[in-house]
Amino acid sequence: FTLIKKYGYPCEIHRVYTEDKYVLEMHRIPYGKENSIKGTRPVVFLQHGLLSSSAEFVLMRPDKGLAYLLAEAGYDVWMGNARGNTYSRKHVSLKTTSSSFWKFSWHEIGYYDLPAMIDYVIKETGVKKMQYIAFSQGTTAFWVMTSMRPEYNEKFTAMHAMAPIAYVGNIRSPVIRAVAPFTNSLEKILKLIGANEILPNGNLNKLAGEKLCIEEAITQSLCTNLLFLFCGFDVEQLNK
Template sequence: MLFKLCIIKFIIIFHVIYVHTENTIDYDLRDTDPSIIEDATLDTFTLIKKYGFPCEIHRVYTEDKYILEVHRVPYGKRNSTRQNRPVVFLQHGLLSSSAEFVLMRPDKGLAYLLAEAGYDVWMGNARGNTYSRHHAFLKPTSSEFWKFSWHEIGHYDVPAMIDYVIKETGVQKIQYIGFSQGTTAFWVMTSTRPEYNDKILAMHAMAPIAYVGNIRSPVIRAVAPFTNSLERILKLIGANEILPNGMINKLAGEKLCLEEALTQVLCKNLLFLFCGFNAEQLNTTMLPVVLGHTPAGASTRQFIHFGQMYKSKKFAFFDQGWFRNKWNYGTFKPPSYNISAIRTPIFLHYADNDWLSTPKDVDKFFKEAKTVVGKYRVPLDKFNHLDFVFANDAKKLIYDRIIRIMSQFI
């Protein structure tokens, strides 16, 4: 009953905001930088091209026939040398896409900084997000299309994209940068398919997530107790996907989150509610751009899987119920991932104010993983989860350090 009331309350609040925005807000946008509004609506490829960088679109087929879109920045705008560039692969977080690495423009976006630092930059897109909504046989309107969690992203998507990148570039090994769920997918890949350890020179984890037993996000903690029934409830109302890119993003990018909008405070607090508070590092001018691209969609099972781990305090496979667990795993409870199988050199980067990747959970993974080379705390007390990709000072606080570490593996 409580869960249903929460759902109803959310729908009412969103409806009020939507109706108020459509019927009563008529902003004078003459003082708003038109480039901000444009960036909120451009796709990743067009956004990169807008700022003078080269970009390519590649499509990758997974073993289970999902079709993924990968974006490549082969060289920089100033540093345009094209020969013998080391290769780096970037994987986004939950509810996001490759766009999160370029939204903050060339002087702050990680993909741009890497390209100018001499790297051939590839950015993946997980199944189900804005850019990877295709399958050889299934349509995203089908429930079958959405029967995956981040396990499948790690077991099928990331390996397929890495194999493609290696084949296209001709290199033997690449470097990997993962943010949030992008790190979870890496742990899945290198523990269930250990041969992929040999294809990665080094793994750089921003806001690493394996264990989530100490998660502090009130939203996730409120949903977690209902994860066993959540999937059933959402199926009844026909929802296999959470927060796809669409009307919410359009409203956020064009009206709700502009600096002169009364509703901008809702945009800021929505981000803080999930990830932690740090107003100082949030560039409110760029909020329309961030929320014009994020959320980018995910399956309900991705959320359910994280919720299961919060309750169990384990980094384990998806809990399918005791009968299906026994049939598929051979045990009544889902097995834990074999972290000891990970052999890639790992660099962990975490923050004290991260409500999703908490210091305690990062430390638990650190103690179990055998090949962690270093664990680095971002030297800013209020630095939170999304600050790893959107903070004003992300370059100074984290990116410059990662790029220095990467230079040791060239």
């Protein structure tokens, strides 16, 4: 929200309740900075990938960030946040310290989260259909929604899949391929030690980012190469 405002774009925060009582936060850029014509615009819905949030669409500069580009192209841009991420950490009765809060996967995100957010956008804007753009896990969740709840197919004019995932057998990340055979054991170990989150946003991660990964740090290359190990090498799309 702060970053969007910093670049001079309008931004709204919306909260949505799912059928199973999770509270999700959505971010909206209703119009652009240069193309600031208000009124009815075609709606586009952006959904983030694994271990991410709506921030992935606005972290890059306005000349590269997808949310900014779409707003300038005349779209009403809505960005979803799946349960458990930085912006969607609330539940009507469960706390994030409870393991019950974390008993979900991309299946629940597709079955509960996406329909709740899509219905909210339709109610708020009055549109009957929208375009859907997603990255990684956001594509998986879409296919869960449209296969398990087929009535949602008619709510979209198009679906754009970036790094789509339906099956994981062809993932090329050396780290993920090395860890994959041991996921069941890792899950049991994490449960035993009470670790509910993977790579949570905390003071340690924040400190590492501020000290080791900033532009002036000689260790920045370690940060970027660690990211490339997980996500693939693409220096042109790395915001320096």
